[in-house]
Amino acid sequence: MSGFHSLQPDPSMIGRMLKPPFAVMPDPVALFRQRAERFSVLAGGSHLAPYLDFLAGLSRLQADLAAELSPAEAIPTEQVQRARENRMPPLDRASLAGDAGLRALARRSLEDVAALSMPAPAAAALTELRQAKPEVLDRMIGDVLADSIPADALPQHLFLSAAVQVHGARLASLLDPKQLVPVETGLCPCCGGPPVSSMVVGHQGAEGARYAACAFCGTQWNEVRIKCLACGSTKGIGYMAPESGEEATVKAETCDSCRSWVKILYQNRNPVLEPVADDVASLGLDLLMRDTEYRRAGFDPFLLGY
Structure with missing residues:
Protein backbone atom coordinates (compact mmCIF):
# COMPACT_ATOMS: atom_id res chain seq x y z
CA MET A 1 0.00 0.00 0.00
CA VAL A 24 -3.37 3.94 36.80
CA MET A 25 -5.07 7.10 38.02
CA PRO A 26 -3.90 10.57 36.94
CA ASP A 27 -2.06 13.21 38.92
CA PRO A 28 -3.81 16.17 37.25
CA VAL A 29 -1.05 18.75 37.65
CA ALA A 30 1.69 16.35 36.51
CA LEU A 31 -0.50 15.03 33.68
CA PHE A 32 -1.02 18.43 32.08
CA ARG A 33 2.51 19.69 32.76
CA GLN A 34 4.03 16.65 31.09
CA ARG A 35 1.62 17.01 28.19
CA ALA A 36 2.55 20.67 27.79
CA GLU A 37 6.24 19.81 27.76
CA ARG A 38 5.69 17.11 25.16
CA PHE A 39 3.64 19.41 22.92
CA SER A 40 6.45 21.99 23.10
CA VAL A 41 9.09 19.44 22.12
CA LEU A 42 6.97 18.06 19.30
CA ALA A 43 6.38 21.56 17.92
CA GLY A 44 10.07 21.95 17.14
CA GLY A 45 10.52 21.48 13.41
CA SER A 46 6.95 20.25 12.87
CA HIS A 47 4.68 21.59 10.14
CA LEU A 48 2.03 21.55 12.88
CA ALA A 49 4.16 23.84 15.07
CA PRO A 50 1.61 26.68 15.46
CA TYR A 51 -1.11 24.29 16.61
CA LEU A 52 1.20 22.23 18.81
CA ASP A 53 2.54 25.40 20.44
CA PHE A 54 -1.04 26.52 21.08
CA LEU A 55 -1.88 23.17 22.68
CA ALA A 56 1.28 23.40 24.78
CA GLY A 57 0.04 26.72 26.14
CA LEU A 58 -3.43 25.31 26.68
CA SER A 59 -2.01 22.33 28.57
CA ARG A 60 0.07 24.64 30.77
CA LEU A 61 -3.09 26.55 31.64
CA GLN A 62 -4.79 23.26 32.47
CA ALA A 63 -1.93 22.39 34.83
CA ASP A 64 -2.09 25.80 36.49
CA LEU A 65 -5.85 25.55 36.91
CA ALA A 66 -5.60 22.07 38.41
CA ALA A 67 -2.98 23.35 40.87
CA GLU A 68 -4.94 26.42 41.94
CA LEU A 69 -8.44 25.01 42.38
CA SER A 70 -9.76 23.94 45.76
CA PRO A 71 -9.77 20.14 46.25
CA ALA A 72 -12.48 18.38 44.27
CA GLU A 73 -15.28 16.55 46.03
CA ALA A 74 -14.72 12.80 45.84
CA ILE A 75 -17.27 10.53 44.19
CA PRO A 76 -19.44 9.08 47.01
CA THR A 77 -18.26 5.70 48.30
CA GLU A 78 -21.69 4.18 47.76
CA GLN A 79 -21.65 5.25 44.11
CA VAL A 80 -18.21 3.73 43.60
CA GLN A 81 -19.24 0.47 45.25
CA ARG A 82 -22.49 0.27 43.28
CA ALA A 83 -20.60 0.86 40.04
CA ARG A 84 -18.11 -1.85 40.94
CA GLU A 85 -20.84 -4.38 41.69
CA ASN A 86 -22.56 -3.65 38.37
CA ARG A 87 -19.33 -3.38 36.38
CA MET A 88 -20.03 0.22 35.51
CA PRO A 89 -17.74 3.27 35.52
CA PRO A 90 -18.10 5.19 38.81
CA LEU A 91 -17.65 8.60 37.18
CA ASP A 92 -20.99 9.23 35.48
CA ARG A 93 -20.21 11.69 32.70
CA ALA A 94 -23.87 12.28 31.84
CA SER A 95 -24.60 13.47 35.38
CA LEU A 96 -22.00 16.24 35.05
CA ALA A 97 -24.01 18.05 32.37
CA GLY A 98 -25.55 21.08 34.05
CA ASP A 99 -23.26 20.79 37.08
CA ALA A 100 -22.72 24.27 38.53
CA GLY A 101 -19.20 23.44 39.68
CA LEU A 102 -18.14 22.30 36.22
CA ARG A 103 -19.73 25.38 34.66
CA ALA A 104 -17.79 27.62 37.06
CA LEU A 105 -14.56 25.77 36.25
CA ALA A 106 -15.27 26.20 32.54
CA ARG A 107 -15.88 29.94 32.98
CA ARG A 108 -12.56 30.34 34.77
CA SER A 109 -10.75 28.26 32.16
CA LEU A 110 -12.18 30.39 29.35
CA GLU A 111 -10.92 33.56 31.03
CA ASP A 112 -7.44 32.06 31.37
CA VAL A 113 -7.34 30.84 27.76
CA ALA A 114 -7.99 34.38 26.51
CA ALA A 115 -4.33 35.16 27.25
CA LEU A 116 -3.14 32.68 24.61
CA SER A 117 -2.21 33.74 21.09
CA MET A 118 -4.61 32.22 18.57
CA PRO A 119 -6.04 32.78 15.07
CA ALA A 120 -8.88 35.27 14.72
CA PRO A 121 -11.60 32.61 14.17
CA ALA A 122 -10.57 30.83 17.39
CA ALA A 123 -10.53 34.13 19.29
CA ALA A 124 -14.03 34.89 18.01
CA ALA A 125 -15.23 31.46 19.12
CA LEU A 126 -13.72 32.05 22.55
CA THR A 127 -15.44 35.43 22.87
CA GLU A 128 -18.73 33.78 21.97
CA LEU A 129 -18.22 31.20 24.71
CA ARG A 130 -17.29 33.76 27.34
CA GLN A 131 -20.53 35.61 26.61
CA ALA A 132 -22.72 32.50 26.43
CA LYS A 133 -25.71 32.14 28.73
CA PRO A 134 -25.52 29.36 31.36
CA GLU A 135 -28.00 27.13 29.52
CA VAL A 136 -26.02 27.43 26.28
CA LEU A 137 -22.75 26.66 28.04
CA ASP A 138 -24.34 23.66 29.78
CA ARG A 139 -25.59 22.30 26.46
CA MET A 140 -22.16 22.58 24.88
CA ILE A 141 -20.49 21.01 27.91
CA GLY A 142 -23.01 18.20 27.55
CA ASP A 143 -21.87 17.69 23.96
CA VAL A 144 -18.27 17.40 25.16
CA LEU A 145 -19.22 14.93 27.88
CA ALA A 146 -21.05 12.80 25.31
CA ASP A 147 -18.17 12.94 22.79
CA SER A 148 -20.75 14.34 20.38
CA ILE A 149 -19.28 17.55 19.03
CA PRO A 150 -21.01 19.45 16.19
CA ALA A 151 -18.81 19.99 13.16
CA ASP A 152 -19.85 23.65 12.95
CA ALA A 153 -18.62 24.51 16.45
CA LEU A 154 -15.27 22.73 16.79
CA PRO A 155 -13.23 25.64 18.25
CA GLN A 156 -15.80 26.32 20.98
CA HIS A 157 -15.89 22.68 21.99
CA LEU A 158 -12.09 22.40 21.96
CA PHE A 159 -11.91 25.15 24.59
CA LEU A 160 -14.59 23.45 26.67
CA SER A 161 -12.89 20.07 26.27
CA ALA A 162 -9.81 21.51 27.98
CA ALA A 163 -11.90 22.56 30.98
CA VAL A 164 -13.77 19.27 31.12
CA GLN A 165 -10.47 17.36 31.04
CA VAL A 166 -9.31 19.21 34.15
CA HIS A 167 -12.55 18.39 35.95
CA GLY A 168 -12.45 14.74 34.88
CA ALA A 169 -8.82 14.26 35.89
CA ARG A 170 -9.43 15.84 39.29
CA LEU A 171 -12.33 13.48 39.99
CA ALA A 172 -10.44 10.43 38.70
CA SER A 173 -7.40 11.26 40.83
CA LEU A 174 -9.44 10.76 44.00
CA LEU A 175 -10.45 7.20 43.13
CA ASP A 176 -8.69 4.09 44.42
CA PRO A 177 -7.59 2.22 41.27
CA LYS A 178 -8.24 -1.05 43.08
CA GLN A 179 -11.94 -0.18 43.10
CA LEU A 180 -12.10 -0.10 39.31
CA VAL A 181 -13.09 -3.14 37.29
Missing part, protein backbone atom coordinates in the same frame (compact mmCIF):
# COMPACT_ATOMS: atom_id res chain seq x y z
CA SER A 2 1.44 3.37 -1.03
CA GLY A 3 2.71 5.40 1.88
CA PHE A 4 2.62 2.51 4.33
CA HIS A 5 4.70 -0.29 5.63
CA SER A 6 2.22 -3.01 6.64
CA LEU A 7 3.28 -5.00 9.67
CA GLN A 8 2.28 -8.39 11.00
CA PRO A 9 0.80 -8.81 14.49
CA ASP A 10 3.39 -7.86 17.08
CA PRO A 11 3.62 -10.59 19.75
CA SER A 12 6.85 -9.28 21.28
CA MET A 13 6.80 -8.34 24.92
CA ILE A 14 3.12 -9.14 25.36
CA GLY A 15 3.64 -8.71 29.07
CA ARG A 16 6.39 -9.80 31.38
CA MET A 17 4.29 -9.38 34.47
CA LEU A 18 1.75 -12.06 35.26
CA LYS A 19 -0.71 -9.39 36.31
CA PRO A 20 0.23 -5.73 35.81
CA PRO A 21 -1.84 -3.12 37.67
CA PHE A 22 -5.25 -2.82 36.03
CA ALA A 23 -5.62 0.94 36.31
CA PRO A 182 -13.24 -3.77 33.52
CA VAL A 183 -16.52 -2.59 32.04
CA GLU A 184 -16.31 -3.24 28.30
CA THR A 185 -13.42 -3.66 25.91
CA GLY A 186 -12.01 -0.30 24.97
CA LEU A 187 -14.01 1.72 27.49
CA CYS A 188 -12.44 3.61 30.37
CA PRO A 189 -13.27 1.84 33.65
CA CYS A 190 -13.41 5.21 35.39
CA CYS A 191 -15.70 7.27 33.11
CA GLY A 192 -16.75 4.95 30.28
CA GLY A 193 -15.05 7.00 27.57
CA PRO A 194 -13.23 5.62 24.51
CA PRO A 195 -9.43 5.60 24.37
CA VAL A 196 -7.49 8.33 22.65
CA SER A 197 -4.71 5.80 22.01
CA SER A 198 -2.95 2.93 23.75
CA MET A 199 0.64 2.53 24.88
CA VAL A 200 3.02 -0.37 25.36
CA VAL A 201 4.81 0.66 28.54
CA GLY A 202 8.24 -0.12 29.88
CA HIS A 203 8.00 1.04 33.47
CA GLN A 204 8.76 -1.30 36.33
CA GLY A 205 5.90 -3.55 37.30
CA ALA A 206 4.24 -3.53 33.90
CA GLU A 207 7.02 -4.04 31.35
CA GLY A 208 5.58 -4.80 27.93
CA ALA A 209 1.96 -4.40 29.06
CA ARG A 210 -0.50 -2.34 27.04
CA TYR A 211 -2.47 0.50 28.59
CA ALA A 212 -5.29 2.38 26.91
CA ALA A 213 -5.54 6.07 27.78
CA CYS A 214 -8.65 8.19 28.29
CA ALA A 215 -8.52 11.77 27.01
CA PHE A 216 -11.41 12.85 29.26
CA CYS A 217 -10.28 11.81 32.75
CA GLY A 218 -6.65 10.78 32.18
CA THR A 219 -7.11 7.25 33.52
CA GLN A 220 -5.00 4.51 31.93
CA TRP A 221 -6.15 0.91 32.01
CA ASN A 222 -4.63 -2.41 31.06
CA GLU A 223 -5.83 -4.09 27.88
CA VAL A 224 -4.59 -7.32 26.28
CA ARG A 225 -2.10 -6.85 23.46
CA ILE A 226 -3.16 -7.74 19.90
CA LYS A 227 -6.80 -6.99 20.60
CA CYS A 228 -9.15 -4.51 18.95
CA LEU A 229 -10.11 -1.72 21.33
CA ALA A 230 -13.29 -1.06 19.37
CA CYS A 231 -14.88 -4.52 19.14
CA GLY A 232 -12.70 -6.77 21.30
CA SER A 233 -11.70 -9.13 18.50
CA THR A 234 -8.31 -10.82 18.69
CA LYS A 235 -8.49 -12.00 15.07
CA GLY A 236 -7.38 -10.07 12.02
CA ILE A 237 -5.33 -7.59 14.03
CA GLY A 238 -2.57 -5.85 12.09
CA TYR A 239 -0.24 -2.91 12.42
CA MET A 240 0.41 -0.16 9.90
CA ALA A 241 2.99 2.58 9.92
CA PRO A 242 4.58 4.92 7.39
CA GLU A 243 7.10 3.23 5.11
CA SER A 244 10.20 1.93 6.89
CA GLY A 245 8.04 1.65 9.96
CA GLU A 246 9.44 -1.54 11.51
CA GLU A 247 10.93 0.54 14.31
CA ALA A 248 8.14 3.11 14.35
CA THR A 249 7.03 4.13 17.83
CA VAL A 250 3.54 5.18 16.68
CA LYS A 251 1.48 2.74 14.63
CA ALA A 252 -2.11 2.15 13.60
CA GLU A 253 -3.51 -1.03 15.13
CA THR A 254 -6.13 -2.24 12.65
CA CYS A 255 -8.97 -4.73 13.00
CA ASP A 256 -10.33 -6.69 10.05
CA SER A 257 -13.43 -7.68 12.05
CA CYS A 258 -14.87 -4.19 12.51
CA ARG A 259 -12.59 -2.27 10.12
CA SER A 260 -11.48 0.18 12.77
CA TRP A 261 -8.09 1.37 13.97
CA VAL A 262 -6.58 2.97 17.07
CA LYS A 263 -3.07 4.36 17.48
CA ILE A 264 -0.64 2.37 19.57
CA LEU A 265 2.42 4.11 21.02
CA TYR A 266 5.54 2.19 22.00
CA GLN A 267 6.52 4.02 25.16
CA ASN A 268 8.82 1.12 26.01
CA ARG A 269 10.98 2.30 23.09
CA ASN A 270 10.54 6.02 23.68
CA PRO A 271 9.60 6.85 27.30
CA VAL A 272 8.60 10.45 26.56
CA LEU A 273 5.65 9.50 24.34
CA GLU A 274 2.39 10.99 25.64
CA PRO A 275 -1.00 9.55 24.60
CA VAL A 276 -2.68 12.84 23.66
CA ALA A 277 0.26 14.96 22.49
CA ASP A 278 1.77 12.25 20.30
CA ASP A 279 -1.65 11.42 18.91
CA VAL A 280 -2.00 14.99 17.64
CA ALA A 281 1.60 15.22 16.43
CA SER A 282 1.25 12.01 14.40
CA LEU A 283 -1.55 13.51 12.31
CA GLY A 284 0.28 12.30 9.21
CA LEU A 285 -0.66 8.74 10.12
CA ASP A 286 -4.33 9.76 10.30
CA LEU A 287 -4.11 11.32 6.86
CA LEU A 288 -2.59 8.15 5.42
CA MET A 289 -5.24 6.00 7.09
CA ARG A 290 -7.95 8.00 5.36
CA ASP A 291 -7.03 6.18 2.16
CA THR A 292 -7.69 2.77 3.73
CA GLU A 293 -10.92 0.95 4.52
CA TYR A 294 -10.39 1.43 8.26
CA ARG A 295 -12.12 4.09 10.38
CA ARG A 296 -10.53 5.76 13.37
CA ALA A 297 -11.94 4.54 16.71
CA GLY A 298 -9.72 6.60 19.03
CA PHE A 299 -11.26 9.86 20.26
CA ASP A 300 -9.20 13.02 20.66
CA PRO A 301 -11.02 16.36 20.99
CA PHE A 302 -7.85 18.12 19.81
CA LEU A 303 -7.93 16.28 16.46
CA LEU A 304 -11.55 16.85 15.54
CA GLY A 305 -11.88 18.47 12.15
CA TYR A 306 -8.71 16.91 10.74
Whole structure:
Protein backbone atom coordinates (compact mmCIF):
# COMPACT_ATOMS: atom_id res chain seq x y z
CA MET A 1 0.00 0.00 0.00
CA SER A 2 1.44 3.37 -1.03
CA GLY A 3 2.71 5.40 1.88
CA PHE A 4 2.62 2.51 4.33
CA HIS A 5 4.70 -0.29 5.63
CA SER A 6 2.22 -3.01 6.64
CA LEU A 7 3.28 -5.00 9.67
CA GLN A 8 2.28 -8.39 11.00
CA PRO A 9 0.80 -8.81 14.49
CA ASP A 10 3.39 -7.86 17.08
CA PRO A 11 3.62 -10.59 19.75
CA SER A 12 6.85 -9.28 21.28
CA MET A 13 6.80 -8.34 24.92
CA ILE A 14 3.12 -9.14 25.36
CA GLY A 15 3.64 -8.71 29.07
CA ARG A 16 6.39 -9.80 31.38
CA MET A 17 4.29 -9.38 34.47
CA LEU A 18 1.75 -12.06 35.26
CA LYS A 19 -0.71 -9.39 36.31
CA PRO A 20 0.23 -5.73 35.81
CA PRO A 21 -1.84 -3.12 37.67
CA PHE A 22 -5.25 -2.82 36.03
CA ALA A 23 -5.62 0.94 36.31
CA VAL A 24 -3.37 3.94 36.80
CA MET A 25 -5.07 7.10 38.02
CA PRO A 26 -3.90 10.57 36.94
CA ASP A 27 -2.06 13.21 38.92
CA PRO A 28 -3.81 16.17 37.25
CA VAL A 29 -1.05 18.75 37.65
CA ALA A 30 1.69 16.35 36.51
CA LEU A 31 -0.50 15.03 33.68
CA PHE A 32 -1.02 18.43 32.08
CA ARG A 33 2.51 19.69 32.76
CA GLN A 34 4.03 16.65 31.09
CA ARG A 35 1.62 17.01 28.19
CA ALA A 36 2.55 20.67 27.79
CA GLU A 37 6.24 19.81 27.76
CA ARG A 38 5.69 17.11 25.16
CA PHE A 39 3.64 19.41 22.92
CA SER A 40 6.45 21.99 23.10
CA VAL A 41 9.09 19.44 22.12
CA LEU A 42 6.97 18.06 19.30
CA ALA A 43 6.38 21.56 17.92
CA GLY A 44 10.07 21.95 17.14
CA GLY A 45 10.52 21.48 13.41
CA SER A 46 6.95 20.25 12.87
CA HIS A 47 4.68 21.59 10.14
CA LEU A 48 2.03 21.55 12.88
CA ALA A 49 4.16 23.84 15.07
CA PRO A 50 1.61 26.68 15.46
CA TYR A 51 -1.11 24.29 16.61
CA LEU A 52 1.20 22.23 18.81
CA ASP A 53 2.54 25.40 20.44
CA PHE A 54 -1.04 26.52 21.08
CA LEU A 55 -1.88 23.17 22.68
CA ALA A 56 1.28 23.40 24.78
CA GLY A 57 0.04 26.72 26.14
CA LEU A 58 -3.43 25.31 26.68
CA SER A 59 -2.01 22.33 28.57
CA ARG A 60 0.07 24.64 30.77
CA LEU A 61 -3.09 26.55 31.64
CA GLN A 62 -4.79 23.26 32.47
CA ALA A 63 -1.93 22.39 34.83
CA ASP A 64 -2.09 25.80 36.49
CA LEU A 65 -5.85 25.55 36.91
CA ALA A 66 -5.60 22.07 38.41
CA ALA A 67 -2.98 23.35 40.87
CA GLU A 68 -4.94 26.42 41.94
CA LEU A 69 -8.44 25.01 42.38
CA SER A 70 -9.76 23.94 45.76
CA PRO A 71 -9.77 20.14 46.25
CA ALA A 72 -12.48 18.38 44.27
CA GLU A 73 -15.28 16.55 46.03
CA ALA A 74 -14.72 12.80 45.84
CA ILE A 75 -17.27 10.53 44.19
CA PRO A 76 -19.44 9.08 47.01
CA THR A 77 -18.26 5.70 48.30
CA GLU A 78 -21.69 4.18 47.76
CA GLN A 79 -21.65 5.25 44.11
CA VAL A 80 -18.21 3.73 43.60
CA GLN A 81 -19.24 0.47 45.25
CA ARG A 82 -22.49 0.27 43.28
CA ALA A 83 -20.60 0.86 40.04
CA ARG A 84 -18.11 -1.85 40.94
CA GLU A 85 -20.84 -4.38 41.69
CA ASN A 86 -22.56 -3.65 38.37
CA ARG A 87 -19.33 -3.38 36.38
CA MET A 88 -20.03 0.22 35.51
CA PRO A 89 -17.74 3.27 35.52
CA PRO A 90 -18.10 5.19 38.81
CA LEU A 91 -17.65 8.60 37.18
CA ASP A 92 -20.99 9.23 35.48
CA ARG A 93 -20.21 11.69 32.70
CA ALA A 94 -23.87 12.28 31.84
CA SER A 95 -24.60 13.47 35.38
CA LEU A 96 -22.00 16.24 35.05
CA ALA A 97 -24.01 18.05 32.37
CA GLY A 98 -25.55 21.08 34.05
CA ASP A 99 -23.26 20.79 37.08
CA ALA A 100 -22.72 24.27 38.53
CA GLY A 101 -19.20 23.44 39.68
CA LEU A 102 -18.14 22.30 36.22
CA ARG A 103 -19.73 25.38 34.66
CA ALA A 104 -17.79 27.62 37.06
CA LEU A 105 -14.56 25.77 36.25
CA ALA A 106 -15.27 26.20 32.54
CA ARG A 107 -15.88 29.94 32.98
CA ARG A 108 -12.56 30.34 34.77
CA SER A 109 -10.75 28.26 32.16
CA LEU A 110 -12.18 30.39 29.35
CA GLU A 111 -10.92 33.56 31.03
CA ASP A 112 -7.44 32.06 31.37
CA VAL A 113 -7.34 30.84 27.76
CA ALA A 114 -7.99 34.38 26.51
CA ALA A 115 -4.33 35.16 27.25
CA LEU A 116 -3.14 32.68 24.61
CA SER A 117 -2.21 33.74 21.09
CA MET A 118 -4.61 32.22 18.57
CA PRO A 119 -6.04 32.78 15.07
CA ALA A 120 -8.88 35.27 14.72
CA PRO A 121 -11.60 32.61 14.17
CA ALA A 122 -10.57 30.83 17.39
CA ALA A 123 -10.53 34.13 19.29
CA ALA A 124 -14.03 34.89 18.01
CA ALA A 125 -15.23 31.46 19.12
CA LEU A 126 -13.72 32.05 22.55
CA THR A 127 -15.44 35.43 22.87
CA GLU A 128 -18.73 33.78 21.97
CA LEU A 129 -18.22 31.20 24.71
CA ARG A 130 -17.29 33.76 27.34
CA GLN A 131 -20.53 35.61 26.61
CA ALA A 132 -22.72 32.50 26.43
CA LYS A 133 -25.71 32.14 28.73
CA PRO A 134 -25.52 29.36 31.36
CA GLU A 135 -28.00 27.13 29.52
CA VAL A 136 -26.02 27.43 26.28
CA LEU A 137 -22.75 26.66 28.04
CA ASP A 138 -24.34 23.66 29.78
CA ARG A 139 -25.59 22.30 26.46
CA MET A 140 -22.16 22.58 24.88
CA ILE A 141 -20.49 21.01 27.91
CA GLY A 142 -23.01 18.20 27.55
CA ASP A 143 -21.87 17.69 23.96
CA VAL A 144 -18.27 17.40 25.16
CA LEU A 145 -19.22 14.93 27.88
CA ALA A 146 -21.05 12.80 25.31
CA ASP A 147 -18.17 12.94 22.79
CA SER A 148 -20.75 14.34 20.38
CA ILE A 149 -19.28 17.55 19.03
CA PRO A 150 -21.01 19.45 16.19
CA ALA A 151 -18.81 19.99 13.16
CA ASP A 152 -19.85 23.65 12.95
CA ALA A 153 -18.62 24.51 16.45
CA LEU A 154 -15.27 22.73 16.79
CA PRO A 155 -13.23 25.64 18.25
CA GLN A 156 -15.80 26.32 20.98
CA HIS A 157 -15.89 22.68 21.99
CA LEU A 158 -12.09 22.40 21.96
CA PHE A 159 -11.91 25.15 24.59
CA LEU A 160 -14.59 23.45 26.67
CA SER A 161 -12.89 20.07 26.27
CA ALA A 162 -9.81 21.51 27.98
CA ALA A 163 -11.90 22.56 30.98
CA VAL A 164 -13.77 19.27 31.12
CA GLN A 165 -10.47 17.36 31.04
CA VAL A 166 -9.31 19.21 34.15
CA HIS A 167 -12.55 18.39 35.95
CA GLY A 168 -12.45 14.74 34.88
CA ALA A 169 -8.82 14.26 35.89
CA ARG A 170 -9.43 15.84 39.29
CA LEU A 171 -12.33 13.48 39.99
CA ALA A 172 -10.44 10.43 38.70
CA SER A 173 -7.40 11.26 40.83
CA LEU A 174 -9.44 10.76 44.00
CA LEU A 175 -10.45 7.20 43.13
CA ASP A 176 -8.69 4.09 44.42
CA PRO A 177 -7.59 2.22 41.27
CA LYS A 178 -8.24 -1.05 43.08
CA GLN A 179 -11.94 -0.18 43.10
CA LEU A 180 -12.10 -0.10 39.31
CA VAL A 181 -13.09 -3.14 37.29
CA PRO A 182 -13.24 -3.77 33.52
CA VAL A 183 -16.52 -2.59 32.04
CA GLU A 184 -16.31 -3.24 28.30
CA THR A 185 -13.42 -3.66 25.91
CA GLY A 186 -12.01 -0.30 24.97
CA LEU A 187 -14.01 1.72 27.49
CA CYS A 188 -12.44 3.61 30.37
CA PRO A 189 -13.27 1.84 33.65
CA CYS A 190 -13.41 5.21 35.39
CA CYS A 191 -15.70 7.27 33.11
CA GLY A 192 -16.75 4.95 30.28
CA GLY A 193 -15.05 7.00 27.57
CA PRO A 194 -13.23 5.62 24.51
CA PRO A 195 -9.43 5.60 24.37
CA VAL A 196 -7.49 8.33 22.65
CA SER A 197 -4.71 5.80 22.01
CA SER A 198 -2.95 2.93 23.75
CA MET A 199 0.64 2.53 24.88
CA VAL A 200 3.02 -0.37 25.36
CA VAL A 201 4.81 0.66 28.54
CA GLY A 202 8.24 -0.12 29.88
CA HIS A 203 8.00 1.04 33.47
CA GLN A 204 8.76 -1.30 36.33
CA GLY A 205 5.90 -3.55 37.30
CA ALA A 206 4.24 -3.53 33.90
CA GLU A 207 7.02 -4.04 31.35
CA GLY A 208 5.58 -4.80 27.93
CA ALA A 209 1.96 -4.40 29.06
CA ARG A 210 -0.50 -2.34 27.04
CA TYR A 211 -2.47 0.50 28.59
CA ALA A 212 -5.29 2.38 26.91
CA ALA A 213 -5.54 6.07 27.78
CA CYS A 214 -8.65 8.19 28.29
CA ALA A 215 -8.52 11.77 27.01
CA PHE A 216 -11.41 12.85 29.26
CA CYS A 217 -10.28 11.81 32.75
CA GLY A 218 -6.65 10.78 32.18
CA THR A 219 -7.11 7.25 33.52
CA GLN A 220 -5.00 4.51 31.93
CA TRP A 221 -6.15 0.91 32.01
CA ASN A 222 -4.63 -2.41 31.06
CA GLU A 223 -5.83 -4.09 27.88
CA VAL A 224 -4.59 -7.32 26.28
CA ARG A 225 -2.10 -6.85 23.46
CA ILE A 226 -3.16 -7.74 19.90
CA LYS A 227 -6.80 -6.99 20.60
CA CYS A 228 -9.15 -4.51 18.95
CA LEU A 229 -10.11 -1.72 21.33
CA ALA A 230 -13.29 -1.06 19.37
CA CYS A 231 -14.88 -4.52 19.14
CA GLY A 232 -12.70 -6.77 21.30
CA SER A 233 -11.70 -9.13 18.50
CA THR A 234 -8.31 -10.82 18.69
CA LYS A 235 -8.49 -12.00 15.07
CA GLY A 236 -7.38 -10.07 12.02
CA ILE A 237 -5.33 -7.59 14.03
CA GLY A 238 -2.57 -5.85 12.09
CA TYR A 239 -0.24 -2.91 12.42
CA MET A 240 0.41 -0.16 9.90
CA ALA A 241 2.99 2.58 9.92
CA PRO A 242 4.58 4.92 7.39
CA GLU A 243 7.10 3.23 5.11
CA SER A 244 10.20 1.93 6.89
CA GLY A 245 8.04 1.65 9.96
CA GLU A 246 9.44 -1.54 11.51
CA GLU A 247 10.93 0.54 14.31
CA ALA A 248 8.14 3.11 14.35
CA THR A 249 7.03 4.13 17.83
CA VAL A 250 3.54 5.18 16.68
CA LYS A 251 1.48 2.74 14.63
CA ALA A 252 -2.11 2.15 13.60
CA GLU A 253 -3.51 -1.03 15.13
CA THR A 254 -6.13 -2.24 12.65
CA CYS A 255 -8.97 -4.73 13.00
CA ASP A 256 -10.33 -6.69 10.05
CA SER A 257 -13.43 -7.68 12.05
CA CYS A 258 -14.87 -4.19 12.51
CA ARG A 259 -12.59 -2.27 10.12
CA SER A 260 -11.48 0.18 12.77
CA TRP A 261 -8.09 1.37 13.97
CA VAL A 262 -6.58 2.97 17.07
CA LYS A 263 -3.07 4.36 17.48
CA ILE A 264 -0.64 2.37 19.57
CA LEU A 265 2.42 4.11 21.02
CA TYR A 266 5.54 2.19 22.00
CA GLN A 267 6.52 4.02 25.16
CA ASN A 268 8.82 1.12 26.01
CA ARG A 269 10.98 2.30 23.09
CA ASN A 270 10.54 6.02 23.68
CA PRO A 271 9.60 6.85 27.30
CA VAL A 272 8.60 10.45 26.56
CA LEU A 273 5.65 9.50 24.34
CA GLU A 274 2.39 10.99 25.64
CA PRO A 275 -1.00 9.55 24.60
CA VAL A 276 -2.68 12.84 23.66
CA ALA A 277 0.26 14.96 22.49
CA ASP A 278 1.77 12.25 20.30
CA ASP A 279 -1.65 11.42 18.91
CA VAL A 280 -2.00 14.99 17.64
CA ALA A 281 1.60 15.22 16.43
CA SER A 282 1.25 12.01 14.40
CA LEU A 283 -1.55 13.51 12.31
CA GLY A 284 0.28 12.30 9.21
CA LEU A 285 -0.66 8.74 10.12
CA ASP A 286 -4.33 9.76 10.30
CA LEU A 287 -4.11 11.32 6.86
CA LEU A 288 -2.59 8.15 5.42
CA MET A 289 -5.24 6.00 7.09
CA ARG A 290 -7.95 8.00 5.36
CA ASP A 291 -7.03 6.18 2.16
CA THR A 292 -7.69 2.77 3.73
CA GLU A 293 -10.92 0.95 4.52
CA TYR A 294 -10.39 1.43 8.26
CA ARG A 295 -12.12 4.09 10.38
CA ARG A 296 -10.53 5.76 13.37
CA ALA A 297 -11.94 4.54 16.71
CA GLY A 298 -9.72 6.60 19.03
CA PHE A 299 -11.26 9.86 20.26
CA ASP A 300 -9.20 13.02 20.66
CA PRO A 301 -11.02 16.36 20.99
CA PHE A 302 -7.85 18.12 19.81
CA LEU A 303 -7.93 16.28 16.46
CA LEU A 304 -11.55 16.85 15.54
CA GLY A 305 -11.88 18.47 12.15
CA TYR A 306 -8.71 16.91 10.74
